[in-house]
Amino acid sequence: MSLKIGITDTSSHYSNYPKWIKGDDASIEILQLKQNNYDDLNLCDGIVLSGGIDTHPTFYTNNRLDYPNAPNEFNIVRDELEIKVFKYARENNIPILAICRGMQLVNCVLGGNLIQDIVEIGKPNHSRQGEMDRIHEISINKNSLLYEITGTETGIVNSAHHQAIGEIANDLIITAFSRDGIAEAAEWKNKKDKPFLLCVQWHPERLTTVLQENPFSKNIREGFLKAVKNKINKN
Numbered sequence: 001m002s003l004k005i006g007i008t009d010t011s012s013h014y015s016n017y018p019k020w021i022k023g024d025d026a027s028i029e030i031l032q033l034k035q036n037n038y039d040d041l042n043l044c045d046g047i048v049l050s051g052g053i054d055t056h057p058t059f060y061t062n063n064r065l066d067y068p069n070a071p072n073e074f075n076i077v078r079d080e081l082e083i084k085v086f087k088y089a090r091e092n093n094i095p096i097l098a099i100c101r102g103m104q105l106v107n108c109v110l111g112g113n114l115i116q117d118i119v120e121i122g123k124p125n126h127s128r129q130g131e132m133d134r135i136h137e138i139s140i141n142k143n144s145l146l147y148e149i150t151g152t153e154t155g156i157v158n159s160a161h162h163q164a165i166g167e168i169a170n171d172l173i174i175t176a177f178s179r180d181g182i183a184e185a186a187e188w189k190n191k192k193d194k195p196f197l198l199c200v201q202w203h204p205e206r207l208t209t210v211l212q213e214n215p216f217s218k219n220i221r222e223g224f225l226k227a228v229k230n231k232i233n234k235n
Contacts, residue, residue, distance in 0.1 A: 003228055006031045006044035008082050008102070010052035013206070017050055017099075020205035020221060028225075035081050041088055046095045046228035049086065049102030051203060054163060055079055059105075060113040067116040069127070069162045083109055095196035095227040097220070100161055103186060103199035110169030118164050123180050126159040133158035133203065138184045138216075144175035145187045145198060149223035150215040157184065157202035157216050164201065172199075196227035 007017045009032055018030040031040045033047075041047075056074040057064060065074075082102075086109055089096050098106045104114055119125050126134060139154055140147050147153065165183035168174055176185035186199040200220065207217035 001229060001232065002027050002029065003045050003225065003232075004029045004031055004043050005046045005048060005228070006033045006041060006085070007048040008050050008085060009034045009078070010050040010101075012050075012052040014050065016203075016205045017048060020217075021048065021225075023221070033081070033085060035077055038081065038084065041085060044089075044094060045232055046224065047085060047089045047097070048224075049082055049096065049098040049105060051100030051102060051160070053078070053101065055101065055105050055108055055114070057114075057116070059083070060108040062113065062116070064116065068120050069117055079105070090195060093195045093231065095224060095231055096198075097224045098197070098199040099205065100201060100203055103201055104163060104165065106197070106199050107165050107169050107172060107186065110171050112169035112172065113166045115164045115166045117162050118182060119162065123164075123182060125162070126164075126178075126182065127162045128160045133160045133206070135159065136178055138176045138178050138202075140185070141175045144173075144185075145191075145196075145223075146175045146185045146200075149198070150219045152215060155216050156214065157200075158207050159201075160203055161201060176200075196224070196231070198224065 005021050022028045053071050053075050056076050056079050082105055138157055172186045173189040174183045174186050178184050184201045188194050188197050204217040204220045207214050
């Protein structure tokens with residue numbers, strides 16, 4: 001079975017995403033989704049919303065642009081593209097895996113908002129240390145898709161972000177937290193008549209370089225691809 005997986009473009013370590021999704025499976029084709037090839041979305045069997053630069057605050061109804069660690073320049077073109085990609089996937093029942101920025105963007109699209117800088121509100125730093133991701137523990141809700149996929153209530157993930165989910169969108173539920181109370185995963189509150197959606201705050205596409213066979217990387221990849229195959233088989 002041939003699978004076409006669309007991964008949204010990012011200037012931040014993009015090559016990690018197709019390498020992780022493809023693995024050793026030659027039947028998987030990666031489509032890099034950019035502004036100039038939006039029509040490729042019609043070919044996609046699954047969608048990965050990648051990590052990267054902060055979403056512009058206007059997309060979560062916040063006028064503050066000078067918060068700590070804000071980018072010098074936002075990428076509104078990317079924001080608008082990924083909003084269109086997410087809405088298309090939702091409307092066409094295409095499985096979605098949202099990673100780091102992707103998780104935050106999904107929450108914004110659905111009406112939630114963001115903590116603009118977690119250190120500013122007194123939380124420990126979750127951003128990278130030089131070129132190294134931070135590592136920390138998370139706790140998972142047993143009544144969740146994430147638990148179903150990983151099979152564990154606790155585990156170790158990597159961390160490379162300074163923003164986080166603030167108010168969660170009505171359609172979503174937070175299903176994992178770090179020890180300091182940061183939302184680490186989210187999914188549909190009511191999954192009926194909705195596509196597969198798993199949002200994670202960590203970076204599963206590079207977690208295996210830190211911890212081999214980690215279920216928060218290996219199982220997430222497998223769970224996402226299984227959902228994609230199930231969707232194809234139902235068509």
